[in-house]
Amino acid sequence: MSEFGLIAQIAKRFASIDHHGWEAIGDDCTVLPIGDEALVITTDMLIEGVHFLRDKISPEELGRKSLAVNLSDVAAMGVRPVATLLSVALSKDATEEWAERFTAGYHALSEEYSVALVGGDTTSSECGIAINVVAIGRGPLANVKRRSAACVGDIVYVGGELGASARGLKDIFAGNDATPNAAIHRNQQAQVAEGEWLGSRAEVHAMMDLSDGLASDLCHILRASKCGAELYAEQIPAVDGDIESAVAGGEDYKLLFTVAETSAAQLESDFLAHFGRPIYRVGRIVESENHTIRWFSEGKEFSPDWKGFTHF
Numbered sequence: 511m512s513e514f515g516l517i518a519q520i521a522k523r524f525a526s527i528d529h530h531g532w533e534a535i536g537d538d539c540t541v542l543p544i545g546d547e548a549l550v551i552t553t554d555m556l557i558e559g560v561h562f563l564r565d566k567i568s569p570e571e572l573g574r575k576s577l578a579v580n581l582s583d584v585a586a587m588g589v590r591p592v593a594t595l596l597s598v599a600l601s602k603d604a605t606e607e608w609a610e611r612f613t614a615g616y617h618a619l620s621e622e623y624s625v626a627l628v629g630g631d632t633t634s635s636e637c638g639i640a641i642n643v644v645a646i647g648r649g650p651l652a653n654v655k656r657r658s659a660a661c662v663g664d665i666v667y668v669g670g671e672l673g674a675s676a677r678g679l680k681d682i683f684a685g686n687d688a689t690p691n692a693a694i695h696r697n698q699q700a701q702v703a704e705g706e707w708l709g710s711r712a713e714v715h716a717m718m719d720l721s722d723g724l725a726s727d728l729c730h731i732l733r734a735s736k737c738g739a740e741l742y743a744e745q746i747p748a749v750d751g752d753i754e755s756a757v758a759g760g761e762d763y764k765l766l767f768t769v770a771e772t773s774a775a776q777l778e779s780d781f782l783a784h785f786g787r788p789i790y791r792v793g794r795i796v797e798s799e800n801h802t803i804r805w806f807s808e809g810k811e812f813s814p815d816w817k818g819f820t821h822f
């Protein structure tokens with residue numbers, strides 16, 4: 511069974527149980543409106559051998575990454591992360607020193623964003639280290655961005671350059687641990703401040719974070735918003751000009767969002783003025799019965815064979 515097949519089956523099975531105000535499965539976080547405010551909650555797991563190799567990432571880096579991938583899902587909702595819960599299953603060969611260094615990395619990033627650690631669980635594992643983080647965000651309900659809010663005519667943006675993480679992973683597998691892309695792969699940065707800032711802008715419609723690659727992740731917005739997209743290959747901000755890694759590589763953790771066309775130029779210049787970095791226009795939301803992406807290169811349509819990253 512595919513990852514998304516299992517999620518769809520779970521969503522269907524549990525749909526009839528009262529949600530007590532929480533939004534249903536399907537977005538980067540679930541949302542609980544409380545008056546004019548919202549709490550958002552997400553969880554992500556990192557498994558040794560699947561998401562990381564212990565000899566290829568330092569414990570500090572893994573601590574930061576475990577938190578960063580969760581902060582990214584909160585940022586993708588347009589609000590600020592405020593607290594996390596951290597659960598760790600340690601295998602017998604994981605030393606106390608490893609655990610301490612892991613915690614130091616998790617703490618350093620928590621401090622950077624002033625995110626409290628308010629709970630968790632600690633246990634042992636028979637087969638490798640497993641880490642689970644729950645992240646909680648809070649902000650004005652009006653700022654919450656959902657995958658379902660893209661409108662036909664919106665401009666599609668990504669919040670930074672894409673593909674460095676996938677290229678870095680290739681470098682690591684090839685034994686080149688010291689390349690700049692390998693360092694990026696081990697030290698993913700969530701766009702936390704950017705997510706909250708974009709959340710406050712009403713012209714930003716749909717938003718999510720890129721964990722599996724643009725080609726795969728954009729389809730979540732398209733299905734949720736019942737629309738399609740045109741993407742322009744030459745506009746993709748591909749690291750080292752490697753478009754396949756940029757489009758189908760995983761773990762970039764940049765924001766993907768759609769913006770009302772009339773406000774797009776203003777948003778671009780305001781973002782640049784605020785963060786000193788650009789956002790990148792990569793396409794446009796269009797009508798589409800089957801919610802697909804149409805790819806163009808210099809005005810000509812083409813059919814790439816790019817697939818998103820999957821853990822299954």
Ligand code: ADP
Pocket residue numbers: 517520535536537538539553554583721
């Ligand atoms: P992300 O990449 O943003 O972390 P995922 O692709 O992992 O999101 O998950 C997509 C949606 O499915 C999310 O809303 C997530 O909460 C939900 N989900 C994933 N796995 C499960 C599960 N085992 N049970 C319930 N919901 C799940």
Ligand code: MG
Pocket residue numbers: 538582583586718719720721
């Ligand atoms: Mg996400």
